[in-house]
Amino acid sequence: MSAILDVKNIEYTYIQKGKLFAKDQTFHLGPVSFSMQAGETIAIVGNNGSGKSLLAKALAGALNIEKGEILIANKEDGRERHNTIRMILQHSADAFNPALSIGSILSQTLRLNTDLNENQRREKIEETLVNVGLLREHFHFYRHMLSDGQQQRVALARALILDPEIIVADEPFAALDPSVRSQTVNLILKLQDELGLGFVFISHNIGIVRHISDRVLVMDKGVIIEQGKTHDVFTHPRTILTQKLVQAHTNLVEKHFVQKYA
Numbered sequence: 001m002s003a004i005l006d007v008k009n010i011e012y013t014y015i016q017k018g019k020l021f022a023k024d025q026t027f028h029l030g031p032v033s034f035s036m037q038a039g040e041t042i043a044i045v046g047n048n049g050s051g052k053s054l055l056a057k058a059l060a061g062a063l064n065i066e067k068g069e070i071l072i073a074n075k076e077d078g079r080e081r082h083n084t085i086r087m088i089l090q091h092s093a094d095a096f097n098p099a100l101s102i103g104s105i106l107s108q109t110l111r112l113n114t115d116l117n118e119n120q121r122r123e124k125i126e127e128t129l130v131n132v133g134l135l136r137e138h139f140h141f142y143r144h145m146l147s148d149g150q151q152q153r154v155a156l157a158r159a160l161i162l163d164p165e166i167i168v169a170d171e172p173f174a175a176l177d178p179s180v181r182s183q184t185v186n187l188i189l190k191l192q193d194e195l196g197l198g199f200v201f202i203s204h205n206i207g208i209v210r211h212i213s214d215r216v217l218v219m220d221k222g223v224i225i226e227q228g229k230t231h232d233v234f235t236h237p238r239t240i241l242t243q244k245l246v247q248a249h250t251n252l253v254e255k256h257f258v259q260k261y262a
């Protein structure tokens with residue numbers, strides 16, 4: 001199988017200007033390398049501030065990387081990276097303009113990125129709404145008329161509507177309550193199955209990571225310190241950080257079990 005995404009030694013420096021007499025703070029991402037097969041799910045885990053979000057932004061083309069390259073297969077079809085790789089943020093739905101209908105929001109994305117005419121846009125939008133488990137009629141709804149879970153589905157629809165090959169998601173499940181979270185996880189698994197989508201996601205939830213990712217990247221201080229098949233990495237962690245992440249999850253599960261059944 002050939003790689004759909006090849007990340008080669010990318011580097012980026014984030015500089016936060018110090019206030020008044022405080023020094024500037026810099027954070028260096030990289031060098032980071034990994035590759036991804038079509039339809040694969042890769043989870044990025046690590047402590048707060050380890051550079052996971054910066055890496056996700058770099059993949060989605062939202063950062064100007066200083067070194068290295070991000071190679072995307074099939075790019076010769078002329079589509080730009082932002083169509084091939086689409087990003088969903090934790091609170092993507094919060095950014096939807098409340099004064100616009102869901103149909104207008106999704107139409108904007110199509111107008112900016114495709115040559116579809118109005119009828120074709122309408123058809124594509126309704127088809128995508130149905131794909132993410134919403135109704136064609138949601139075209140006319142406004143954000144405040146939708147539940148959190150439905151808003152998350154619209155965010156997913158906006159990412160999917162340009163037929164990307166890879167979705168990058170920064171903590172897509174964190175803000176959702178448990179039942180909506182499992183519905184969203186199942187929806188993503190279904191879409192991957194149907195559309196062969198690659199999925200890169202950041203999560204602090206080791207349970208979900210174990211459940212849905214094929215491979216995992218463990219980040220610390222801007223670099224990947226461990227990567228491999230999820231099962232192997234979590235069964236035989238090679239670094240102390242990974243051991244700690246696994247242990248913290250085991251403790252959480254045991255605590256929950258004791259609270260529920262003791």
Ligand SMILES: Nc1ncnc2c1ncn2[C@@H]1O[C@H](COP(=O)(O)OP(=O)(O)OP(=O)(O)O)[C@@H](O)[C@H]1O
Pocket residue numbers: 014016025027046047048049050051052053054055
């Ligand atoms: N917008 C920003 N404002 C301030 N600092 C930032 C910003 N973006 C990145 N940084 C810096 O880069 C470092 C890496 O941040 P990043 O958000 O990638 O970490 P993360 O692993 O995603 O953390 P978390 O799990 O807390 O979201 C942070 O420690 C911070 O110093």
